[in-house]
Amino acid sequence: MGISLRRYAHLLLTYLKPHWRSNLALAVLLFSSIGLQLLSPQVISYFIDTIQARGPLQVLLIAAGIFIIISVVQRLVAFASTYLAENIGWLATNALRADLVEHCLRLDMSFHKQHTPGELIERVDSDVTALANFFSQFTLKVLGNGLLILGVLLFLLQADWRAGFGLIVYSVLTLCILSFLQKVAVNKWAKEREANADFYGFLEEHISGTEDIRAIGAEQYVTHRLFALMRRLLETYRAARLISNFTNFGTNTLYVVGYTVGLALGAYLYSQHQITLGTAYVIVYYIGLLAQPLDNLRQQLQDLQQAEASIERVEQLFMLQPEIKEDVSKDLPSEQSALTFQNVSFSYDQQEYVLQDLNFQLQPGKVLGLLGHTGSGKTTLARLLFRLYDPPIGAIRLNGIDLREIALEQLRTQVGMVTQDVQLFQASIRDNLTFFNRRISDATIEQALHESGLSKWVQSLPHGLDTQLAAGGQGLSAGEAQLLAFARVFLKNPSLVVLDEASSRLDPATEYLLEQAMKRLLEGRTGIIIAHRLHTVLRADEIMILDHGNIVEHGSRLALANDPHSRFCTLLQTGLEEVLP
Numbered sequence: 311m312g313i314s315l316r317r318y319a320h321l322l323l324t325y326l327k328p329h330w331r332s333n334l335a336l337a338v339l340l341f342s343s344i345g346l347q348l349l350s351p352q353v354i355s356y357f358i359d360t361i362q363a364r365g366p367l368q369v370l371l372i373a374a375g376i377f378i379i380i381s382v383v384q385r386l387v388a389f390a391s392t393y394l395a396e397n398i399g400w401l402a403t404n405a406l407r408a409d410l411v412e413h414c415l416r417l418d419m420s421f422h423k424q425h426t427p428g429e430l431i432e433r434v435d436s437d438v439t440a441l442a443n444f445f446s447q448f449t450l451k452v453l454g455n456g457l458l459i460l461g462v463l464l465f466l467l468q469a470d471w472r473a474g475f476g477l478i479v480y481s482v483l484t485l486c487i488l489s490f491l492q493k494v495a496v497n498k499w500a501k502e503r504e505a506n507a508d509f510y511g512f513l514e515e516h517i518s519g520t521e522d523i524r525a526i527g528a529e530q531y532v533t534h535r536l537f538a539l540m541r542r543l544l545e546t547y548r549a550a551r552l553i554s555n556f557t558n559f560g561t562n563t564l565y566v567v568g569y570t571v572g573l574a575l576g577a578y579l580y581s582q583h584q585i586t587l588g589t590a591y592v593i594v595y596y597i598g599l600l601a602q603p604l605d606n607l608r609q610q611l612q613d614l615q616q617a618e619a620s621i622e623r624v625e626q627l628f629m630l631q632p633e634i635k636e637d638v639s640k641d642l643p644s645e646q647s648a649l650t651f652q653n654v655s656f657s658y659d660q661q662e663y664v665l666q667d668l669n670f671q672l673q674p675g676k677v678l679g680l681l682g683h684t685g686s687g688k689t690t691l692a693r694l695l696f697r698l699y700d701p702p703i704g705a706i707r708l709n710g711i712d713l714r715e716i717a718l719e720q721l722r723t724q725v726g727m728v729t730q731d732v733q734l735f736q737a738s739i740r741d742n743l744t745f746f747n748r749r750i751s752d753a754t755i756e757q758a759l760h761e762s763g764l765s766k767w768v769q770s771l772p773h774g775l776d777t778q779l780a781a782g783g784q785g786l787s788a789g790e791a792q793l794l795a796f797a798r799v800f801l802k803n804p805s806l807v808v809l810d811e812a813s814s815r816l817d818p819a820t821e822y823l824l825e826q827a828m829k830r831l832l833e834g835r836t837g838i839i840i841a842h843r844l845h846t847v848l849r850a851d852e853i854m855i856l857d858h859g860n861i862v863e864h865g866s867r868l869a870l871a872n873d874p875h876s877r878f879c880t881l882l883q884t885g886l887e888e889v890l891p
């Protein structure tokens with residue numbers, strides 16, 4: 311393990327640069343606080359020596375007054391620096407969180423299949439939270455405490471060289487021991503963070519699947535696995551905590567040794583009349599004070615143990631790059647799209663092809679009805695169109711341009727997709743449609759709702775567009791959810807529409823609305839419909855039947871329907887259920 315200084319510096323610079331003014335103010339405050347800490351015992355020392363010398367009362371009162379002022383200023387400085395440090399910590403970590411979320415959103419679907427949302431939450435939030443102190447205080451505190459230790463040692467050297475030299479050896483030894491312990495601990499903290507991520511991943515996955523878990527009576531199995539994960543979490547946390555506590559114990563022991571030496575030294579030098587009582591006080595006080603920066607350094611090192619593990623994991627995440635590359639060179643005209651699949655083969659696991667050598671063309675404005683058994687590759691074909699994956703063999707073209715040459719944002723604006731499993735968020739209907747884009751006017755939203763046949767439904771809701779939807783769109787039927795997805799596509803106004811029709815049974819009124827909305831959606835657009843109903847199939851100009859990733863039939867719907875030897879004709883005669891899962 312061990313992260314090089316350059317990587318620490320890079321991370322600090324990236325996220326602290328925008329807050330350099332606050333950092334500067336924090337540095338001034340921290341260094342003032344160190345100065346005040348060194349100054350206040352000098353005032354007491356002067357006070358003691360003045361009493362011993364029976365100095366005037368007025369001088370004593372002034373010294374006491376200065377001491378009180380220094381103490382009050384010290385408190386105020388501590389208050390202000392805590393505020394600033396917290397603020398910087400939050401601002402910097404929030405920026406890092408935002409970058410990580412953005413990065414994760416750009417990663418491939420295969421990454422999201424491998425990592426549960428809970429695990430990602432842990433990595434984007436908890437790992438970053440562990441870095442808050444690192445961002446806000448680490449460098450300044452290490453520097454400040456280092457300077458404080460240096461100041462104390464210089465003073466002791468000047469008071470008595472033996473005392474100074476002895477304490478230099480003591481401080482160097484202490485730091486060596488502490489940094490050795492830190493190295494051991496960082497590994498343990500990394501394991502603890504991993505166990506934490508697995509634990510939250512499991513929780514998230516199983517809480518969202520509660521309904522199915524209950525339905526199949528798998529509660530016991532889930533509890534059993536939960537216990538296993540909690541045990542691992544406990545074990546890794548205990549090991550990491552033990553090492554950290556051992557570090558704590560080591561510091562305290564070293565501190566007690568230092569204090570004992572300081573007291574003995576002060577008493578000895580005073581008894582030998584080599585120093586005044588005031589100086590003896592300062593020696594003991596400074597040695598006591600030495601414990602604080604050493605402890606602070608230890609604390610910073612402990613935080614660094616956790617931060618190092620987190621930095622490692624954050625960096626690993628940043629290092630993952632999407633395979634879907636943006637090699638943008640061409641602009642996609644927003645006119646009707648002609649679609650071409652040329653020798654396209656695709657596999658999820660680089661072993662078994664789920665689409666094989668697909669070749670077809672779809673003219674602008676035409677609608678293709680895509681049929682096939684479950685697992686024949688229909689959804690996969692739609693995913694390729696949206697560039698959720700890239701085919702390793704062959705090319706897909708829109709208006710003659712390879713999808714890989716079109717900016718992702720532009721492509722995803724030009725291609726609209728309605729899936730069976732519509733994702734609805736716990737937010738207002740407006741935000742669910744616009745994805746929080748405030749620039750889209752209510753009039754535009756209402757037009758989209760009108761086209762998808764939802765105007766009346768929204769108007770009948772007490773809060774209209776501001777009506778809050780429950781998480782996952784609970785409370786809405788599959789048909790209503792699909793209609794909302796239609797409204798999203800109307801808002802986007804793409805030139806190519808991919809529609810995975812809801813296979814669940816719908817009430818006649820919703821079915822009618824869906825039919826009408828589909829008709830409007832396909833008007834003047836090129837479309838691919840993964841159809842589950844006869845009347846939807848009849849809307850298609852062309853029919854394509856997939857079987858195990860191969861095109862087994864493709865042609866004009868009318869021609870195929872009239873050809874008694876075609877599969878489509880047989881299907882129409884025997885009932886579509888066989889290919890419409």
Ligand SMILES: Nc1ncnc2c1ncn2[C@@H]1O[C@H](COP(=O)(O)OP(=O)(O)OP(=O)(O)O)[C@@H](O)[C@H]1O
Pocket residue numbers: 423658659664682683684685686687688689690691891
């Ligand atoms: N994300 C994935 N990772 C690995 N394999 C996948 C993934 N998605 C689908 N598959 C596999 O690819 C094959 C084609 O699946 P696909 O979902 O495209 O079929 P489909 O025709 O749309 O089926 P359905 O009608 O049930 O939705 C199947 O064997 C499926 O198991």
